[in-house]
Amino acid sequence: MSITYLEAIREAQARALRDDPRVFIYGQDVGEFGGAFKATKNLAREYPGRVLDAPISEDAIVGLAVGAAIEGMRPIIEMQFADFSTVGFNQIVNQAATLFWRTQVPCPITVRLPFGGTSGSGPFHSQSLEAIYAHYPGVVVLTPATVEDAYSLLLAAVAIDDPVIFCEHKLLYYHLKAEKLPTEALPIGKARIHREGRDLTIVTYSAMVHEAAAAATELATEGWEIEVVDLRSVKPLDTDTVVASVARTGRLLCVGEAWPWGGVTAEVIARVTAEGYGLLDAPPQRLNAKDTPVPYHPNLWAAHRPTARSIAAAARNLLRT
């Protein structure tokens, strides 16, 4: 018996619906159809009246969630693709994210963003938007890399009293598997050492954790021991765990699938440079997607985003300096 990353997300939502009558799910095609990726499969049948199809209106979908949250509900919103959340951007960053600060009334909404590139998906079904949302005060941004975290962080997201942007990577949906669902988990805001090493730290999150781990395996054959830190949550960002890792290795490579400008990798490097400059044996480096829209063709897409191969190459360069 094994469970996929996608099934874990479905199971977390089922449990949230089961355990908390305040929870409901709202999004396009989430009802009887079970969602574009089947993340809400059978939930409308199991929880009648609590898994609701929405019109194609991302702005109104998020606005409705905020109103329901004011009334004490805990809505889970499914954006069909992270890319479309930009249509609801205003309600997320200006309505949901400011509500508590302005009024002291909490806004417990969870916005699920199926994000990241998959082969053939092109510019508008591949985006990674965690940095955009993390830029705004008043939101928590989660980026699970494992089946266990997909489950436990989603439950944690629904449980907290603040808006959560839950970035679930589409590439992990079907292929990433675990034996069973976790019974305990690290809290939101704690990073995790995915793989231990002493020569270089790779800080990353979501699907890139697995690319980085593959790069580390490749580099191990060359005698290098690479530490991989999985941020789990990009906001709040666990600076302590990152700096502690850099203290062990002296070298930092940050990897993100998102675009480079002002992103999570830049933030990590800024923090390590400010707080742990003396720990660094070489200038910190980062590897991101190229600064273009995400290309459609597999040949272009594979070159656009970081891969195990390009991460290993960047790590080798850094190990030589």
Add this chain to the structure above:
Amino acid sequence: MLPTVSEPPAGEVGALREAHLGAFRFMLRARLLDDKFAALYRAGKIHGGVFLGRGQEALSVAVGISLVKTDVFAPLIRDGAGRLAFGEPMLDAIRTYLGSALGSMRGRDGNVHRGRPHAGLLPMISHLGAMISVVNGMLLARQLKGISGTVGAACIGEGATSTGSFHEALNQAAVEKLPLVLVVANNQYAYSTPNARQFACADLADRAAGYGVAAHSVDGTDLTDCLATVGAAVAGARAGGGPQLVVANLLRLCGHGEHDDASYVASALKKSGLGRDCLKIAEDILLREQWADAAEIAVWRSAALREIEDHVAQVQREPAPDPFAEAWTALSSQHLSEGQVQ
């Protein structure tokens, strides 16, 4: 529409009289409070903008007075009268404009951006049309919780009907058959943009059919018409009739804000029926119907002025927000604020 024409029974006349008297006093207090804010603004006592409801009090008060305390109200920038009628304490307005730390927004937000969400009064964000779907969410949540008979009203201007948020939210309310009353104050200008540059349909009320919702048109200068029409729309929503679109025609009798001299407003419009002052018309109704006399109205006016002066004097003695006492975190879960994670 005028009550005197059809000679309603005595009980209804009494109710009509009470509604007009109550509404007029809210309108008067709102107008005088606006005048005070304008004076404080000119004296440099207010940080940021001041936005008045002059010319829109009849419509606004009709919304506030038609709702009950357990309803939801999302006012916009010209709804001082409706806020008072819905039950917003006058102190909330003064404290927010003057930035008192004791106000509901505690200096974190100002002027018209005030409210008490748990009292059903939503604090608007500046992005027009964005509050409508929030009202929808509160109404849907109540349906999910099995609470019935509640109504939500959202006020917007004709300019906001051009936004995607307006379209998405009105369609959403129609799909869910929510008891939403969407009140459009067509005051002829969105800041400086005249209607001819804002929309091309003959009447904004015609749009209701396209959404599958009920339409109501009202003369926004006439308190009697506003009370009857908005009241009917609220009753229709409460009775299960689904969303109601109310379009009121009127003219903004001031600038967009007090920084704006409104020199772009066409003089022909000012001289037209739209340019009538709804407060003066309401006063004329009271006098004509002999529901009040000039002496009574003068007493109400002086009582309102005293109330305003007393509140302003009180708030001016209240503490301003202290940056050193500020938590500087936007999250309710303070342990998850950046720099706080242990």
